[in-house]
Amino acid sequence: MTNGLNIAIVGAGIGGLSAALALSARGTNVTVFEGAESPREAGAGLSIPPNAVALLKRTSLCDDFEKITTRSLGLTLRTSRGKPVPRPPADLALLSFQVHRVELLEMLLGVLNGPVRFGHRCIAVDETETGARLSFANGMACDADVVIGADGIHSIVKREIGLTARPTSEGIVAYRGLVPAVKLSWASELRGLNMWMGDGRSFICFPVSEGRLINVVAFVPSTRDMEETWFAPGDVKALASEYEGWDAPVRDLIAALDHTFRWGIYDRPPLPYWSKGCVTLLGDAAHPMVPHFGQGAGQAIEDGFALAVLLEHARRDEISARLQAYQNLRMGRTSGVQTASRLAGRFYRSAAGNPSEQAERMREWMSAAAWIFPYDVEEAAAALLEPDRPPRQLLA
Ligand SMILES: Cc1cc2nc3c(=O)[nH]c(=O)nc-3n(C[C@H](O)[C@H](O)[C@H](O)COP(=O)(O)OP(=O)(O)OC[C@H]3O[C@@H](n4cnc5c(N)ncnc54)[C@H](O)[C@@H]3O)c2cc1C
Numbered sequence: 393m394t395n396g397l398n399i400a401i402v403g404a405g406i407g408g409l410s411a412a413l414a415l416s417a418r419g420t421n422v423t424v425f426e427g428a429e430s431p432r433e434a435g436a437g438l439s440i441p442p443n444a445v446a447l448l449k450r451t452s453l454c455d456d457f458e459k460i461t462t463r464s465l466g467l468t469l470r471t472s473r474g475k476p477v478p479r480p481p482a483d484l485a486l487l488s489f490q491v492h493r494v495e496l497l498e499m500l501l502g503v504l505n506g507p508v509r510f511g512h513r514c515i516a517v518d519e520t521e522t523g524a525r526l527s528f529a530n531g532m533a534c535d536a537d538v539v540i541g542a543d544g545i546h547s548i549v550k551r552e553i554g555l556t557a558r559p560t561s562e563g564i565v566a567y568r569g570l571v572p573a574v575k576l577s578w579a580s581e582l583r584g585l586n587m588w589m590g591d592g593r594s595f596i597c598f599p600v601s602e603g604r605l606i607n608v609v610a611f612v613p614s615t616r617d618m619e620e621t622w623f624a625p626g627d628v629k630a631l632a633s634e635y636e637g638w639d640a641p642v643r644d645l646i647a648a649l650d651h652t653f654r655w656g657i658y659d660r661p662p663l664p665y666w667s668k669g670c671v672t673l674l675g676d677a678a679h680p681m682v683p684h685f686g687q688g689a690g691q692a693i694e695d696g697f698a699l700a701v702l703l704e705h706a707r708r709d710e711i712s713a714r715l716q717a718y719q720n721l722r723m724g725r726t727s728g729v730q731t732a733s734r735l736a737g738r739f740y741r742s743a744a745g746n747p748s749e750q751a752e753r754m755r756e757w758m759s760a761a762a763w764i765f766p767y768d769v770e771e772a773a774a775a776l777l778e779p780d781r782p783p784r785q786l787l788a
Pocket residue numbers: 402403404405406407408425426427428433434435436437438493512513514515542543544545546547548568609622674675676677682683684686687688689690692
């Protein structure tokens with residue numbers, strides 16, 4: 393049974409599709425409009441943190457999710473020369489899952505009940521007497537009771553509700569790529585998240601696709617303005633020159649890359665609001681964050697599940713108030729995560745101190761960010777609607 397609301401989601405990324413999954417599971421009519429002509433993705437691995445894993449596992453995705461993800465077996469830290477940095481005792485990375493983005497998106501598309509319309513690039517959102525009208529570059533239009541902008545860092549929906557955010561370069565560029573595990577004799581021994589740090593750089597790798605591929609992300613300093621896109625090609629030779637003299641596995645992984653993507657890392661301050669009338673934002677459109685804490689997808693997933701709880705039994709005349717409640721619930725938490733992500737990046741790129749001093753600094757900032765993980769957004773959203781509700785056990 394549906395609640396009669398028609399919800400339009402702009403953007404079929406991880407944020408938009410998880411929101412569609414959560415909303416349709418609670419009986420809401422959802423249509424997703426995606427600008428790309430077909431599911432287009434640059435191959436990349438992604439880490440899904442425990443606060444989001446628990447939500448996805450409550451859906452019809454549950455069993456399949458286990459099949460395409462690799463549970464992290466911890467974070468292994470090393471200096472650029474390969475010296476182990478002692479791991480903090482509370483290893484929260486143990487609870488995250490690594491996944492290939494394409495496999496997760498395909499799985500989300502496969503379980504969705506509602507339609508996903510590709511080739512619908514939204515160009516305008518206009519208020520109507522009963523809701524909002526979306527206009528698309530292909531000449532089509534669609535009316536909806538609620539519009540959710542899940543259209544990423546360069547969001548059009550954000551612009552249409554009067555918001556802009558000035559990006560500031562972090563002065564670094566990330567190279568990303570996937571290495572077939574068969575290319576490296578030691579790949580089968582690789583477990584969990586592995587990171588090397590020093591000289592203003594960091595290098596991360598972890599297995600995805602049941603260990604068949606190794607995801608690589610390399611952060612290097614740059615004074616040049618880089619395009620803020622996931623799809624710009626990078627130069628493997630230039631990448632190799634950044635890591636000369638580093639630990640052998642780092643150099644092996646770079647040498648095994650056929651190609652790489654280059655991604656300029658930009659930071660943005662929190663937005664003053666996310667919701668206006670019957671239009672709201674989620675994911676990177678609402679709270680883009682630097683990627684160093686692996687929470688970009690996690691926070692987008694939380695947004696969608698919060699909206700699903702708040703809109704499940706909403707009447708038309710309650711929509712605006714529910715979207716304000718959503719904004720109030722989410723803005724504080726996501727701006728805290730934006731800050732934690734910024735600090736994580738500074739720590740990884742710093743070379744200061746010996747391994748045990750680095751471990752101590754890591755322990756400090758990890759304890760300061762520990763509040764992010766044991767959080768149940770469905771519970772928090774339900775408590776807004778029923779403040780007297782007894783709390784339930786958090787995270788599965
Ligand atoms: C290829 C890629 C690699 C990434 N790698 C990492 C990583 O290594 N680490 C990390 O922390 N984060 C990474 N991210 C970011 C992370 O995935 C996001 O923070 C998170 O998934 C939330 O994304 P989102 O759904 O809000 O936005 P996105 O994943 O950007 O999805 C937005 C969707 O909206 C569509 N869209 C945009 N404009 C319009 C429009 N006008 N009309 C209709 N549709 C539109 C886009 O085509 C896209 O499908 C990556 C993102 C991408 C796309």
